[in-house]
Amino acid sequence: MSIPFFCARALLACAALASVCLDAAAQAAPAPLVPIEHFFSAPALDRARLSPKGRYVAAIFSTPGQRDMLAVIDLQTNAVSRAASYKDADILDFAWVNEERLLFNVTDKSVGPAKQDAAYGLYAVNRDGSEMRQLAERRGEAIGIESHIKSRTLPWHTFIMSQRGAQDSEYVYVESITWDLKDKFKSVELLRLNTLTGQASSVQRPGNVTAWLLDNAGAPRVALTYEKDTSTVHYLDPVTSSWRPIASYHRFKGGREAIEPVGFGPDGTLYVSAAGGKDTTSLHTFDLRTGKISAEPVIETPGYDFDGSLLSRRGKLLGATLTTDALANVWFDPEMAALQKKIDALAPGTVNLVSVAAGADGPWVLVSSYSDTHPVSYNVYSLRDGTLKRLMERRPGIDPKRMARQEPVRYKARDGREIPALLTTPAGAGKNLPLVVLVHGGPYVRGNRWGWDPDNQFLASRGYVVLEPEFRGSTGFGHAHFAAGLKQWGRAMQDDIADGARWAIAQGIADPKRICIAGASYGGYAALMGLAKDPELFRCGVSWAGLTDLNLLYNGQWAFSDLSEDYKAYGMPDLIGDPVKDADQLKANSPITHAAKITQPLLMAYGAADRRVPLVHGRSLRDAVAGHNKGLEWVVYQDEEHGWSQPKTKIDFWGRVEKFLAKQLGGASTP
Known part of the structure; x- marks a missing residue:
């Protein structure tokens, strides 16, 4: 089945009339600016998930001035009960163990990552708050070996699996991260854990595992391992109860022979994302006996690599969630396709993602609705009476009528390559507006997707058009688009x-x-290079966590860098450049080399505890430009790492960006 390029554009057409009305209203009188806190504070409700039998919804609730708690909504009685909360910690993530029990991690959201000494920890609790048990120690707890054995607590680096397990007993699978002697990632251990007793047993692994995949029944079935530059997919054969390799490919470059396991059908069929001789990947079935993918794809998304997951009930495959320009559901099951149409009719103008309970007889389905102007809202649809009920808005302070429209666009680069991008235009805007080119990090990842996003919406609320290019090297748009970015930092990218x-x-x-250029990590690097390479085009720049010297990626002497030695040896030479053979190129395409050319106003921001782009990157460039660039602004967030984790940091940073851009480009700013 072929999935066309339709998700966002259909919604844009549906919203055209509303946009005309909004334009007329905007001309009547300027409204006060939407407060910055509405964009970057913690969401009021997050990660809503349906219980295995479908009667309850659990979610993380956030209230200003209080710690984030785990609460459960009884859909039959509408009662809300507190399952877990702490005075010194916040709920980080959770999963349903069964209909009565929940598993959750905690963290400390009041401080940045550098100060989270008493963070993480793994617990289980009944939905009514009873039978609480600590399953893994909190980071920083003084637990000796003897007490650790007696209490049966696991190490602090034990986490919830992202996959939904069997959800039919007190057992779950959890992942424990291990490191080598240099504090670099080594492997992911899989443990079968009893959430009532704390007893755990390890699953035999076929090597240094980076990821695990459970089958439709919730049992371990696939493991991805690595060795130097090679990734290998292993299958745990239920007949022999032993692991065997089923595919291998280049660990960092992928390639047309690469496969990505997606999930299992109830009959044991393995579904994978694979190219199948084409430029973009599609969803195929994989023959575990022959090692071949199906000749025809199960789902094909023209212009995009398949990026999604399977949707199933216990014993039945229903469909998939996937991303083209937007995130949406695709259904194999006719009943679910009909249900989707009913829900879409009740909630027009939004993408409505449907989540089903693990059991086949759940009376409700959970619906997450969103659009480019509407942050996610959580709703429940009753299968008995056909009604759709709103549970809560994720960001109740945001008025969709005041948000900007977003459009997927494609433009031609100078060599003819088509570049996908997202264009966010302020509500009621005209022509020749100030522009912010917002560059994603990575760079070998996909950037943004259609839908409400705090960064571009905040900028648009201050009067700026925002362009987010998926430059060559970005993933998700086919192998050729990715490969065209190899060794192109500062060049074609x-x-x-x-x-x-x-x-x-x-x-x-x-x-x-x-026009201003802005971005984080690689995007911060690109912002600096943009100022040096195209000074007539970019009036100013905003760079946070930005790389300034490519050679420091290879020969930086800080002991705490989180870049693996394998990535430096087998990934970076092909992706970025060989430190010996391409030394001149790396130097020529480093912002520090061109510091004298960076004369435009520049805002630089870094996290003092950043292990990916240590502070030395920022300081060296700051010192090199400070003498001749009077428009330089500098800020360091002491307890942040690579990017901003705390709402207070985000609010402070974007407040600085707001004032900086208003001064340079003439947009709006809060007094």
Whole structure:
């Protein structure tokens, strides 16, 4: 079955009339700016999940001034009960063990990662708050070997699996991360854990495992291992009860022979994402006997690599959740397809993602609804009477009528390559507006997708058009688009970004004298290179967690870098450049080399505890430009790492961005 390029564009067409009305209202009188806290504070409700039999919804509830708690909503009585809360910790994540019991991790959201000494910890509790048991120690707890054995608590680095397990007993599978002597990632251990007694047993692993996959019944069935530059997929054969390899490919570059296990059907069929001789990957079945994928795809998404997961009830495969331009459901099951139509009719103008209970007789389904202007809202649909009931808005402070429209676009780079991008335009906006080119990190990942996003919506609320290019090297758009970015830092990848800004000028969207380039990590690097390489195009730049010297990636002497030695040896030479053979290229494409050219106003921000891009990157460039760049602004967040984790950091940082851009580009700013 082929899934066309439709998700967001259909919704944009549905919303056209509402947009016209909004334009007229906007011209009447300017409204006060939406407070920055509404974009970057903790969501009021997060990670809502349906219980195995479908009667309850558990979620993380956040109230200003209080710790995040785990609460359960009884859909039959509408009663809300507190399952777990702490005075010194916040609920981080959770999963249903069975209809009565929950598993959860905790953290400390009041401080950044550098100060989270008393963080994590794994617990289980009944939905009514009874039978609480600590299953893994809190990070920083002084638990000796003897007491650890007596209490049966697991190490602090034990976490919940992202997959839904069997959910029919007190047992779950959890993952424990192990490191080598240099404090670098080594492997993921899989443990079968009794959430009532704390007793755990290890699952035999076929090597250094990076990921596990459970089958439809909730048992371990696939493990992904690595050795130097090779990734191998192993299958636990139920007949022999032993692991055997079923596929191998380059660990960092992937390749057309690579497969990515997605999930299992109830009959034991393995579904994988694979290219099948084409440029983009699709969902195929994998023959475990011959090692071959199906000739025809199960789901094909033209223009996009398959990116999704299977949706199933116990013993029945129903469909999949996947991302093209937007995230949506696709159903194999006719009854679920009919149900989707009913729900979409009750909630028009939004993408409505349907989650079903593990059991076949659940009376409700959970519906997560969103659009480009509407943050996620959680709803429940009754299978008995056909009604759709709102549970809660994830961000109740956001008024969708005041949010910006977003459109997937594609433009041509100077060499003819088509570059996908997202364009977010302020509500009621005209032509020749100030533009922010927002560059994603990675860079070998996909950037954003259609839907409400705090970063671009905040910028749009201050009057800026936002362009988010998926420059070559980005994943999700086929192997050729990814491979075209190899060793292209500061070169063709950078040109793609500049060409996006020039496209926006040619379309009459952007004012050529009011364009800023911004981004984090690789995006921060690209912002700095943009100022040096295209000074006539970019009036200013915002770089946070940005790399400034490519050679420091290879020869930096800080002991706490989180880049693995395998990635440095087998990934980076092909992706970024060989430190010996390409030394001149790495130097030429490092912002520090071009510091004298960076004269435009620049806002730089770093986390002092960043292990990916240590503070030395920022300090070296700051010192190199400070003498000649009077528009330089600098901020360091002492307890943050690679990116911002705390709402207070996000609010402070984006408040600085707001004032900086208002000064340089003339957008709106809170007094």
